[in-house]
Amino acid sequence: MTRSRREEVVDVALELFAERGYRGTSLDAIAAKVGLTRQGVLHYFPNKKRLLVEILRRREELNREHLLAEHAGEDWPGQMAEVVAYDHEHPGLARVYSVLMAESVTEGHPAQEYFRDHYATVRERMVRGFTERWGERLPSGLTPRAAATALLALLDGMQQQWLLDREQADHPEIIEDVLTVLFGLRR
Amino acid sequence: MTRSRREEVVDVALELFAERGYRGTSLDAIAAKVGLTRQGVLHYFPNKKRLLVEILRRREELNREHLLAEHAGEDWPGQMAEVVAYDHEHPGLARVYSVLMAESVTEGHPAQEYFRDHYATVRERMVRGFTERWGERLPSGLTPRAAATALLALLDGMQQQWLLDREQADHPEIIEDVLTVLFGLRR
Incomplete structure (x- = not known):
């Protein structure tokens, strides 16, 4: 049961970080919600920062942006739409990521370097992928660096809008149409 | 001097919210930094939430997105580049806005509704502006709603990237090129 109790700690930390931010969440609050003592939590994670790293690592495993750059092709805006739809079905991870990312620009935040x-x-990986496929200009005329910067911004910014108003069910189609135009691919 | 002391309270609150987030900042910390007692701060703002509202209002005055929709035209991506360059020269307001916006998706945050x-x-104002100018499709083929959603996401997402790494001095040119393509305007 050791493994699953550890997972439970991570799940609860993820939930509380998303609800209150990293700084607003204490180890005691996490312990109380899991039904452990503070010492019990420290058995799995020596401090709160290690829990943060674990959550960021878990998000990283989804690894979506990496996948993207390597498979950039004609049907790629459609794949991106699927990624956005997936995030909408798993709002917990989307929310904790959005909250931690913005919190990380505050002074001395442990996730800032991450x-x-x-x-x-x-961004570098995307630029390499786009350059291998299209050279110095995408079909739309944008440079690989401009396209990579814009793509990352679109994913983050649209997620932020959706987190504030989950009625916006058309984001997958919007991202597909916008990327088709931005990259200059066939409609 | 009443007016300027009040301004000082707002400036310090803005600085501390950007550094530590809204929830991580106490009225006592604001008071200490201004050199007032807690009661002194409460003389100007009855609670921390009113200070938050004041800062959001101040950002609203810049009113940039509203301006945009009404002046959408051929040289408009260039105007947007100027807006982004302006933000880069005033990183304090950009940072507090970014931090508050993401923090606002946490449970019961006082800025969530705002x-x-x-x-x-x-978004509605932009959609109206784009529709008046271009009808149901922009020159690029995007709908006004898709373009408005993407534009807001680009501004927020690129600002987030820049806040994490201020070496990225080419964001104004990137936004100009990206919007030119996204809207289907002349290069």
């Missing part, structure tokens, strides 16, 4: 490196790495 | 209404209002 997000800075994460963006730099994903 | 941001939900704000997006809905700005």
Whole structure:
């Protein structure tokens, strides 16, 4: 049962970080909700920061942006629409990611370096993928760097809008249409 | 001096909200930094939430998105580049806005309704502006709703990337190129 209790701690931390932010969540609150003592939680994670790292790592496993750059092709805006639809079905992870990302620009936040490196790495990987496929200009005329920056911004920004108003069910279609235009692909 | 002391309270609150988030900032911390007692701050603002509203109102005054929709035209991507460049010269307001916006999706956050209404209002205004100018399809083929959603997402998402890494000095040009393609305007 050790493994599943550890998973339970991660799940509860994810939920509370999404509800109250990283800084607004104490180890005691996590412990209380799991039904452990503070020492019990510390058995699995020596401090709150290690829990944060675990959650970011879990998100990383979904690894969606990496996948994207490597498979950039004609039907790729449609694949992206599926990714957005998937996020809408799993709002917990989307919300914790959005909250932690924005919180990370505050002073001395433990996730700041993670997000800075994460963006730099994903953007570079996309730029490489786009350049291999299309050279110095995409069919739309944009540079690979402009397209990668815009794509990441669209995913983050649209997720933010959707988190505030989940009635917006048309985001998958919007991302498909917008990327088709932005990259200059066939409709 | 009453007016300027009040302004000082707002400036300090803005700074601390950006550094630590709304929830991570106490009225006592704001008071200490202004050099007032807690009672002194309460003289100007009856509670922390009223300070939050004041800061959101101030950002609203810049009113940039509203301006945009009404002046949407051929040279409009260039105007947007200027808006982004302006934000880069005033990172404090950009940061507090980004932090508050993401924090607002946490449970019971006092700015949640503000941001939900704000997006809905700005998006509707843009959709009206685009429809008046171009009808049901922009020159690129996108619907006014898709273009408005994407434009807001691009502004927010690119700002987030820039807040994490301020070396990215080419964001104004990227936004200009991306919007030119997205709207299907002349290069």
